[in-house]
Amino acid sequence: MLPGHLVAEQKPDGFRCILFTRPGLVMVQSRQGADLTAALPDIAAAAVGLGEALVLDGELVVPYEGRVHFAQLQRQARLRAATPFMPAVSAPRT
Structure with missing residues (x-):
């Protein structure tokens, strides 16, 4: 807690994305509108399991x-997965 009851949270260095989901449809979109669903199949697969229609806006x-x-996040966002079951993020290569 900061003086004056202010609360601060560090902004992580990531990609801002919007996840759209409803039964039968999942899309991960960049803030510029690019479809990142194929590059992030693990995110899409997790969203399918939510079973609800919703929109999530956050930082990956x-x-x-x-x-x-x-x-590693930049490399992954440039990829397009060969199959929907390919893991989106593997151990970072150094």
Whole structure:
């Protein structure tokens, strides 16, 4: 807690994305409107399991050894998965 009852939260270095989901449809979209669903199939697969129609707006990050691994997230966002079952984020390569 900061003086004056202010609360601060660190902004993680990631990608801002919007997840749209409803029964039978899932889409992960960049803030510029690019479809990232194929590049992030693990996010899409998790959203299918929600079973609700909703929109989530948030920051995607890749945690690695107690830090955020932004370079791995950039590499992953540029990929397009060969199949919907390919893991979206593997262990970061150094």
